[in-house]
Amino acid sequence: MGLQKSRMRDVVAHQVMSAVRKDAVKYNPAYEILSVTLQPLMGQFNAQIYGAQITKMLLLLTNEPTSLLPEGAGVCVDVAIDAPPDYRVVSSKTWARHTVAHLDLVPEGARGTYGV
Secondary structure, eight states: OOOOGGGOEEEEEEEEEEESSTTSEEEEEEEEEEEEEEEEOOOHHHHHHHGGGGGGEEEEEESSOGGGSOTTOEEESSSOTTSOOSEEEEEEEEOSSOEEEEEEEOOGGGOOEEOO
């Protein structure tokens, strides 16, 4: 599957340093810029897995390796690079030519901080 360059945009991925609870996540201040395609997460199968939460989720497609998007990693989609990530990777799978990740919107009050 080739991803169309005209539909791609840059997002920032932050690795998790520690996660005591879902609302107490510390992210590594270092980041990777990824070129991705974002779409709403849809489909009957995904709706059965995620339920009503699916309306706040995105499907991320990229040619980058999956090691940059482990489960729990933070992704800055609609916020600045230096802001806490507004999405969290729920699942990530690598196929022959691309990586697919499901992103879940993190409520503003639970977005975590940067550790040092």
